[in-house]
Amino acid sequence: MNISEMTALETAEMIKAKKISVKEAVNNVIDNIKKNDNKINAYITVTEENALKDAETIQKKIDSGEETGLFAGVPFAIKDNICTKGIRTSCASKMLENFTPIYDATVVRRIKNSDAISIGKLNMDEFGMGGSTETSYFGVVRNPCDTQRVSGGSSGGAAAAVASDEALFALASDTGGSIRQPCSFCGVSGIVPTYGAVSRYGLIAFASSLDRIGAIGRDIKDCAAVLSVIGGYDTNDPTSVKNTSLDFSQCYDGNIKDLKIGIPENYIGFITDTEVKKKITETIKIFSSLGAETEFFTLPLSEYAVAAYYVISCAEASSELSRYDGIRYGYRSERAGNISDIFVNSRSEAFGEEVKRRIMLGSFVLSKGHYDDYYKKASQVRTMIKAEFEKAFEKYDIILAPAAPTTAYKIGENISDPLKMYLGDICTVSVSLAGNPAAVIPCGMANALPVGVQLIGRAFDEKNIVKTAHAFQINTDFHKAGKGVV
Amino acid sequence: MTDEKTIAYLEELSKFRLNENEKEKFKDELGRIIEYIGKLNKLDTKGIEPLSHPFIYTSSLREDTIQSSSEREDILKNAHDNKDGCFKVLRTVE
Amino acid sequence: MIYETVVGLEVHVELSTKTKIFCGCTTQFGGDPNTHVCPICCGMPGTLPLLNKEVVDYAIRTGLALNCDITRKTKFDRKNYFYPDLPKAYQISQLYLPICTNGNFEIEINGRKKQIGIHEIHMEEDAGKLIHDESANHTLIDYNRCGVPLLEIVTEPDLSSSEEAAVFLEKLRETLMYINVSDCRMQEGSMRADVNVSVRPAGSDTLGTRAELKNMSSFKAIRKAIEYESKRQINILVGGGMILQETRRWDEAKEKSFTMRSKENAQDYRYFPEPNILPVEISEEKINMIKNNMPELPDKKRERYIKEYGLSEYDSSVITSERNLAFIFEKSVIICGKPKEVLNMITGEMMRLISETGQNADDVKISPEKIASLVNMISEGKINRTVGKEVFEEIFRNDTDPEKYVTEKGLMMIEDTDLIEKTIKYILEKNQRSVEDIRNGKTKAFGFLVGESMKALKGKADPKTVNELLKKLLIK
Incomplete structure (x- = not known):
């Protein structure tokens, strides 16, 4: 098997069996970055020296017969809104261009304990705000399948890196669809666990009640394995949950007979590309053929999800991003005559347009006289949307939906119309509001561009999602296509 | 359309200033977005409890035990300016 | 028109x-x-708040001491x-569901008892x-x-004068110290108040427009500021003007308040x-547990000391004015069973030494066992009062054992009447002139001889005994 075709777990096995060296695995990825990343721009920071040093250390451990972690020697990368001690963490913003965290995020600590090797920090939409990485201070991430097109966002760099063999898996975040939509656009697999299943300590917040850390990988087994390493209760995150089970060992028998899959019809209606619609329909048939029961139903409240999501996420973001004032860290403007200038000028000069737009919208919905009509209202709608999902899950084990209304669009196509961009999140934001887990896996190509299908599960029932996705992947090879570099 | 006054107020709350171009753009864009959000009013939410956490479970509280604080040089590491162990800014008038 | 002052803290x-x-x-x-x-x-970016369990417990304890309802599900x-x-550009506080509401606190003003309503108590973080x-x-x-836990205690606008405000604050401070939730050190900033002052026609129901004075940290300044504000506002109204709802700054040096020039007014939080x-x-259990473990509140202690130890109201007030003094008092009394003597020692010598050494009464560490032992020695006549004072200072400054000290320094009272007689005889021989004077009716010399005898006995004799023996010997 070609090293470029191996999954993270397969690579780990080969490394442990000493069939390939850690250096080989790491250099393979680094070579790809050197060859192609100037075209793709998936990385903001590449930590080559550290990676090679770590490779040496891990190889020594393996050679000496010492016990090593699950991902020993496997090269991976981290979305640049997750804190890495001593390594610049920029959130793709001028505001944090020179920010170096003094601590590691919990997920970074845990994945490092499994002896995986970090190659660097991945490009994204500024502070997670966007669906295409076109808002990144460091330039857009180009889709490895067609570099004229976006990789999706905000975890565009993570999806593109895994798709182009510039990392074997990635840690990323999802607030309104930021893992799921890029996975769909780039043809890779990703999983977003239930809110609270994975610690957010060290994730630079966009919207605290919506942010989640998840994994992007070559197949769902890789994603699940990453989840089992990074997930679980953390005393540093007061919203993390005790007693979650992230043991996926029993999920791989491929048997989904009698699994009840519900498909919300109105979500199919969200799809604007007929080719994408075709792929989703075919996917439903495949699940049927594997023994699952498939049925259409509706989630009518999803019509209101984009509105509710933007009110809540922007409100929280406006508060969350207020700490960037140029005093303790971050960009400080040179033109400052007094303390007020320091705040105003630094923020004016260092925040991008989309970030400013969302902060202002957030300030608006929380401001005097508007709180009840906007923020409180949206929070009430959120309760209703959550209840609607819970009701659906009384009947179904998995809800199947598209991950995006289209395939990857051309760079520049939507960026001048913010509302249109926001509406592109329609397939994913309801799940974000409800807090349920979801995975996205490739399910074919439409006009030579990848299409992903979204599998949504009950709260804390990641196991069923992994089982379902895995059954699909051992019976198809969509997740194997679409890799490679343009 | 969002009016001049609202934009100015939001700039004040958000602590940044838009340039003339951005101002014009935002007046239109924010206006349209806020209009779109208005569709939430079509839903009857009387008596519905607003959601602030996706899942309500027992909060776990921390024991009152002293942990070691950070090294001061780490705390100051990312600051633009510091003096005598403090963060330094232009004089703030109370 | 007569105006009355309304104050909320x-x-x-x-x-x-x-x-x-x-x-x-x-x-x-x-x-x-x-x-x-x-x-x-x-x-710093990426961090999350971890709520301290003890802060919640302290808040509940405070709420119970102030007769509040405890919110069963409290939010931030x-x-x-x-x-x-x-640093975060937001303060984590409580607006919608504060931990305590609807309480009351009794103060005594000019012999009259008055209930001051407590609107709410909430937890928040300091800057x-x-x-x-x-x-x-x-x-x-x-x-x-930054992040030091704060409780904000908000009163109803039930205070009617600067004096009431001062009494309220004193009693609140005492209570908070008694229940061990704060050391209330004004000079360290651990207790501060925002003062809201308005005026209205006497007897009116509606509240006037108020001015707010923020972050005041001395009771004296608060009194002065309320009086000044009250006068200022009345003057404006009498002159036909309107009071501005605003935040004002108190200038201690000028003893005036000024409009704050910051954008504090009408902030949109x-x-x-x-x-x-x-x-x-x-839970109910938690509240009951805290209730049952509540330290005795100052009023209850005062009453108990009057009943149990027979102290006067005044003495009881003094000894309970500082929690630590009451603690030392009570522990000492339990050992030696002599409340009045212990009281005098604490309010006399100990208060003097506290003042001299510039300590906080709250920080004094002294052994109740040693105090009790000293009290016993004095009342049993083993040492006299002057020696008693010296020994107390030793205990206070150096934690010296009183019995050891007295023995080593030979400070015990002389009980041996033969020795006393011998000494007096010696003094009489040395002071023939005085003896002559006494025989001639000059009684002043008697005092002189007593003095000389006491000196010779190094003060360690009972003056009564010396007096009697001297008289006896003079007659001879």
Whole structure:
């Protein structure tokens, strides 16, 4: 098997069996970055020296017969809104261009304990705000399948890196669809666990009640394995949950007979590309053929999800991003005559347009006289949307939906119309509001561009999602296509 | 359309200033977005409890035990300016 | 037209928990700048607040002491504003569901008892400290204090004068110290108050427009400020003007209040629920446990001392005015069973020494066993009062054992009447002139001889005994 075709777990096995060296695995990825990343721009920071040093250390451990972690020697990368001690963490913003965290995020600590090797920090939409990485201070991430097109966002760099063999898996975040939509656009697999299943300590917040850390990988087994390493209760995150089970060992028998899959019809209606619609329909048939029961139903409240999501996420973001004032860290403007200038000028000069737009919208919905009509209202709608999902899950084990209304669009196509961009999140934001887990896996190509299908599960029932996705992947090879570099 | 006054107020709350171009753009864009959000009013939410956490479970509280604080040089590491162990800014008038 | 003054207070109290409200940094006062901080209290990106269990318990205890209802499911909210001492640019506080509501606190003013309503008590975090350097045109920021837990106690506008406000604050301070939630050290800033003052025609029901004076930290200044504000507002109204609802700054030197020039007025705090802190559920068991373990409140203690130890109301007030003094008093009395003697020692010698050494009454550590032992020695006549004072100072300053000290220094009273007689005889021989004077009716010399005898006996004899023996010997 070609090293470029191996999954993270397969690579780990080969490394442990000493069939390939850690250096080989790491250099393979680094070579790809050197060859192609100037075209793709998936990385903001590449930590080559550290990676090679770590490779040496891990190889020594393996050679000496010492016990090593699950991902020993496997090269991976981290979305640049997750804190890495001593390594610049920029959130793709001028505001944090020179920010170096003094601590590691919990997920970074845990994945490092499994002896995986970090190659660097991945490009994204500024502070997670966007669906295409076109808002990144460091330039857009180009889709490895067609570099004229976006990789999706905000975890565009993570999806593109895994798709182009510039990392074997990635840690990323999802607030309104930021893992799921890029996975769909780039043809890779990703999983977003239930809110609270994975610690957010060290994730630079966009919207605290919506942010989640998840994994992007070559197949769902890789994603699940990453989840089992990074997930679980953390005393540093007061919203993390005790007693979650992230043991996926029993999920791989491929048997989904009698699994009840519900498909919300109105979500199919969200799809604007007929080719994408075709792929989703075919996917439903495949699940049927594997023994699952498939049925259409509706989630009518999803019509209101984009509105509710933007009110809540922007409100929280406006508060969350207020700490960037140029005093303790971050960009400080040179033109400052007094303390007020320091705040105003630094923020004016260092925040991008989309970030400013969302902060202002957030300030608006929380401001005097508007709180009840906007923020409180949206929070009430959120309760209703959550209840609607819970009701659906009384009947179904998995809800199947598209991950995006289209395939990857051309760079520049939507960026001048913010509302249109926001509406592109329609397939994913309801799940974000409800807090349920979801995975996205490739399910074919439409006009030579990848299409992903979204599998949504009950709260804390990641196991069923992994089982379902895995059954699909051992019976198809969509997740194997679409890799490679343009 | 969002009016001049609202934009100015939001700039004040958000602590940044838009340039003339951005101002014009935002007046239109924010206006349209806020209009779109208005569709939430079509839903009857009387008596519905607003959601602030996706899942309500027992909060776990921390024991009152002293942990070691950070090294001061780490705390100051990312600051633009510091003096005598403090963060330094232009004089703030109370 | 007669006007009356209406005052409401928002008292901020720093809790004496070991760690801050949302992180494990120490709350210890002082310390080199920025050495009691961590990524959480500095507001570094990616950090999350970890609520201190003890802060919740202290808040419940305070609420119970102030007769409040305890909210069974209490929540936190964000108060958003920009200021350099606020690292997250929001303060985590409580607006919608504060932990305590609807309480009352009794004060005694001019012999009359008055109930002051407590509107609510809520938990929040303190901000950092700004150090202004005029000459160099910069400000330095120290975040050590950032995150120290605060309780904000908000009264109803039930106070009617500067005197009532002062009495309220004194009693509140005493209570908070008694229940061990704060050391209430005004000079260290652990108790501060925002003072809201308005005036209205006497007997009116509606409230006038109020002015707010923020962050006042001396009771004296608060009294003066209320009196000044009241006069200022009445003058405006009498002159036909209108009171502005505003925040004002008290200038201690000029003894006047001034409009604050900052944008403090009409701030839009954009409160919304804090997403990172789940609602805190408070069980009946927890409340009962705290209730049952509540330290005895000052009023109850005062009454008990009057009943149990026969102290006067005045004495009881004095000894219970500081929690630590009452503690030392009671422990000593339990051992020696002599309340009046212990009382006198504490209110006399100990208070004097506390003042001399510049300590806080609260910090004094002294052994009740040693005090009891000293009291016994004096009342049994083993040493006289003068020696008693000396020994007490030794105990206070050096924790000396009184019995050992007295023995080593030979300070015991002389009981041996033969020795006393011998000494007096010797004095008489040395002072023939005085003896002559006495025989001639000059009684002043008698006192002189008593004095000389006492000197010779190094003060260690009972003056009564010396008097009697001297008389006897003179007659001879």
